[in-house]
Amino acid sequence: VYPSAFEYSAPASFEEAVARLAELGPEAKVLAGGCSLIPLMKLRLAEPPHLVDIGRVPDAAYLREVDGELRIGALTREADVEASPVVAARYPILADASAVIADPSVRNMGTLGGNLAHGDPANDHPAVMLALRATVVALGPGGERAIPAGTFFVDLFQTALEPGEILTEIRVPEPAPGSGAGYVKLERQVGDFAIAAAAAAVRLEDGRIAEASIALTNAGPTALRATGAEEALAGRNPDGAALRDAAAAAREAAEPWPDLRGTTQLKQRLAGVAVERALRLAIRRAHEGRA
Numbered sequence: 001v002y003p004s005a006f007e008y009s010a011p012a013s014f015e016e017a018v019a020r021l022a023e024l025g026p027e028a029k030v031l032a033g034g035c036s037l038i039p040l041m042k043l044r045l046a047e048p049p050h051l052v053d054i055g056r057v058p059d060a061a062y063l064r065e066v067d068g069e070l071r072i073g074a075l076t077r078e079a080d081v082e083a084s085p086v087v088a089a090r091y092p093i094l095a096d097a098s099a100v101i102a103d104p105s106v107r108n109m110g111t112l113g114g115n116l117a118h119g120d121p122a123n124d125h126p127a128v129m130l131a132l133r134a135t136v137v138a139l140g141p142g143g144e145r146a147i148p149a150g151t152f153f154v155d156l157f158q159t160a161l162e163p164g165e166i167l168t169e170i171r172v173p174e175p176a177p178g179s180g181a182g183y184v185k186l187e188r189q190v191g192d193f194a195i196a197a198a199a200a201a202v203r204l205e206d207g208r209i210a211e212a213s214i215a216l217t218n219a220g221p222t223a224l225r226a227t228g229a230e231e232a233l234a235g236r237n238p239d240g241a242a243l244r245d246a247a248a249a250a251r252e253a254a255e256p257w258p259d260l261r262g263t264t265q266l267k268q269r270l271a272g273v274a275v276e277r278a279l280r281l282a283i284r285r286a287h288e289g290r291a
């Protein structure tokens with residue numbers, strides 16, 4: 001299957017790419033790793049007349065800690081995240097998610113920026129960024145702006161990016177002492193999208209849960225925060241009863257639609273299981289001082 005004909009440009013910087021998008025108008029599309037966009041074009045579900053390929057912009061793939069946050073360049077590949085020492089030491093939840101995305105060929109091409117900008121509720125990083133309370137940096141004709149992950153995912157395949165804006169960086173706050181986070185995905189087979197998945201981040205203080213942040217994948221039109229589950233944990237001992245209450249609240253928050261991966265009821269049930277397991281992982285890492 002071939003895509004419709006399109007024009008192609010490969011600007012040498014994000015600024016140049018923004019200028020090119022402004023010239024071309026809203027029909028033009030940004031191309032990053034191409035893992036989601038190219039299949040859509042081959043199926044003719046997307047027929048952009050022009051692709052602006054940001055994949056050749058230099059110095060746009062990096063993971064570095066600066067001023068109390070981890071800065072991730074938009075073109076950082078899933079495979080870079082999996083292999084990153086700073087991620088392994090301080091942000092292992094990011095590698096939890098990257099490692100369960102598709103297969104090595106997708107992970108070698110797919111970018112973190114693309115994973116978020118695509119706005120697919122089945123993608124794994126949106127929930128992780130919600131749980132970590134990350135910020136997305138967008139560059140447009142009017143300059144740069146920071147968008148909290150909490151307001152970035154607007155609707156199915158729709159984000160807060162304006163036409164002509166490019167996601168250039170993701171910023172994750174450094175974990176506070178006593179923090180831990182984990183991502184657990186339940187899938188039919190390795191490499192599939194999630195039946196249900198959960199990201200959990202906790203901060204323990206004097207052995208109790210001082211703060212919890214929980215988000216779900218594939219449980220609605222966007223990745224979503226399970227605030228009821230977070231409230232169920234506040235101030236409690238991180239024991240089995242607290243985790244079961246959080247899982248029950250997450251089942252309530254999940255509104256998945258039925259498809260070949262399962263019924264709504266099955267997916268809600270598995271959302272609860274994923275939350276309980278993600279919390280166990282997060283709490284274990286908090287005890288180990290591994291974030």
Ligand SMILES: Cc1cc2nc3c(=O)[nH]c(=O)nc-3n(C[C@H](O)[C@H](O)[C@H](O)COP(=O)(O)OP(=O)(O)OC[C@H]3O[C@@H](n4cnc5c(N)ncnc54)[C@H](O)[C@@H]3O)c2cc1C
Nearest residue numbers: 030032033034035036037102110111113114117123124167
């Ligand atoms: C077989 C297969 C299985 C997959 N399984 C999973 C999975 O299990 N979990 C998962 O999370 N993902 C999965 N994916 C999706 C994959 O992770 C994609 O790589 C990712 O969603 C998009 O990243 P990309 O860099 O390839 O973006 P592209 O495909 O190039 O772009 C995707 C969309 O985002 C826009 N875009 C990309 N980058 C930017 C940017 N910097 N600024 C503004 N807009 C931008 C594009 O215009 C396009 O609309 C799978 C993909 C395939 C092909």
